[in-house]
Amino acid sequence: MTVIRVLLVDDHDVIREGLKRMLAPEGDIQVVGEAISGEDAVVQAQRLRPDIVLMDIKMPGMDGIAATRQLREKIPDIRVVILTLYDHEYVTQAIEAGAWGYVLKEASCEQLIQAVRDAHRGYAPLAPSLTREVLNKLADSNRAGRGSLLSERQCQILKLVAAGLSSRSIGDRLYLSEATVKKELTHIFNELGVSDRAQAVSEAMKRKLI
Numbered sequence: 023m024t025v026i027r028v029l030l031v032d033d034h035d036v037i038r039e040g041l042k043r044m045l046a047p048e049g050d051i052q053v054v055g056e057a058i059s060g061e062d063a064v065v066q067a068q069r070l071r072p073d074i075v076l077m078d079i080k081m082p083g084m085d086g087i088a089a090t091r092q093l094r095e096k097i098p099d100i101r102v103v104i105l106t107l108y109d110h111e112y113v114t115q116a117i118e119a120g121a122w123g124y125v126l127k128e129a130s131c132e133q134l135i136q137a138v139r140d141a142h143r144g145y146a147p148l149a150p151s152l153t154r155e156v157l158n159k160l161a162d163s164n165r166a167g168r169g170s171l172l173s174e175r176q177c178q179i180l181k182l183v184a185a186g187l188s189s190r191s192i193g194d195r196l197y198l199s200e201a202t203v204k205k206e207l208t209h210i211f212n213e214l215g216v217s218d219r220a221q222a223v224s225e226a227m228k229r230k231l232i
Contacts, residue, residue, distance in 0.1 A: 023049065023050055024050065025049075025050055025051070025052050026050055026051045026052065026073050026074060026138060026139065026142045027052055027054045027070070027071075027072040027073045027074070028045065028051060028052065028053050028054065028072055028073070028074045028075070028076060028138060029053075029054060029055045029056070029057065029063065029066055029067055029070060029072040029074070029075045029076070030042065030053060030055070030056045030057070030076050031056075031057040031058075031059075031060075031062070031063040031066075031075060031076065031077045031078055031081075031086065031089070032058070032076075032078040032081070032105075033058045033059060033078065033081040033082060034078075037078070037127075038056050041053070041076065041105075041134075044131045044134060044135070045134075045135065045138070048135055050139070051135065051138055051139075054070050054072055055069075055070045055072065058081070059081050059082055059083045059084060059089075060081055060083060060084025060085055060086060060088055060089030060092075061083055061084045061089070063075065063077065063086075063089045063093070064084075064089055064092050064093060064096065067093055067096075067097060067100060068096060068097065071097070071100075072100070073100075073101065073142055074101050074102075074103060074138055074141050074142060075093065075100060075101070075102045075103065076103055076105045076138070077089060077090060077102050077103065077104050077105060077121070078104075078105060078106060079104060079106045079108060079112050079116075080106070080107075080108075086104060086106070086116075087112060087115050087116060087119050088119075090102045090104070090116065090119040090120055090121050091119040091120060093120075094119070094120035094220075094221070098217065098221070099217075099218070101122040101123075101141045101142070101220070102120065102121050102122055103121070103122055103123040103124070103125055103137055103138070103141050103147060104116045104121045104123065104124045104125065105125050105126075105127060105134075106124075106125075106126065106127060107126070107127050107128075114227075117184060117220075117223055117224060117227065118224055118227055118228065119224070120220055120221065120224050121220065122141050122146055122147075122219075122220045123137060123140070123141050123145075123146050123147035123148055123186065124147075124148050124149060125137045125147055125148075125149055126149045129149070140186075144218070144219065145186065145187075145188050146183060146184070146185075146186040146187075146219055146220065146223075147186055148184075148185055148186030171213055171229075171231060172210065172213060172226070172231050172232075175196070175206065176206055176209065176210050176213075177226075177231065177232050178196060179192055179196070179203060179206050179207065179210070180210060180222060180223060180226050180231075180232050181232055182195060182196075183207075183219050183222065183223055184223045184232075189203040189204050189207070190203075207219070207222070210222055210226075214226060214229075
């Protein structure tokens with residue numbers, strides 16, 4: 023059985039203890055470390071090499087957004103899931119920084135555990151209340167300069183990736199086979215020079231392609 027190694031990042035002891043209690047009974051999830059700030063998270067992640075980082079946003083010193091950006095630069099394959107009280111204020115910044123998912127602290131134990139497993143499998147967990155806002159922001163963003171880099175369908179796929187949908191769910195939404203969605207994602211990665219979904223969304227937003 024593959025064990026998912028998790029680093030917890032939050033400046034409140036009670037939050038970290040609560041997360042550990044929630045995750046402890048799961049045989050396929052192991053909390054391998056804790057950090058109390060963004061700076062500490064960068065150090066601990068480089069030392070422990072976790073699969074998933076559950077990252078708070080508001081912390082003394084370096085915040086979770088800046089820490090996420092540094093982690094993706096130093097460890098490109100790491101998957102940071104933002105875990106925060108702020109439901110709308112920071113979601114776009116988090117995605118642009120390279121966050122793999124965005125989950126609210128009000129999520130149930132089952133939702134949090136599923137988010138960790140989904141992120142490990144390559145899906146992008148996103149709080150349900152944020153899905154429509156993310157899609158709207160992506161739809162309303164400036165499309166200048168798109169040119170022929172990405173097709174309209176590829177842009178639609180990226181918007182759904184940003185909303186946390188799996189390849190199968192994207193296929194169902196766009197009336198495509200799962201294999202076609204995966205093929206399109208491969209083309210998208212190649213065009214943008216990235217290696218995963220979170221990087222693709224971040225790069226596309228920086229280039230104003232979606």
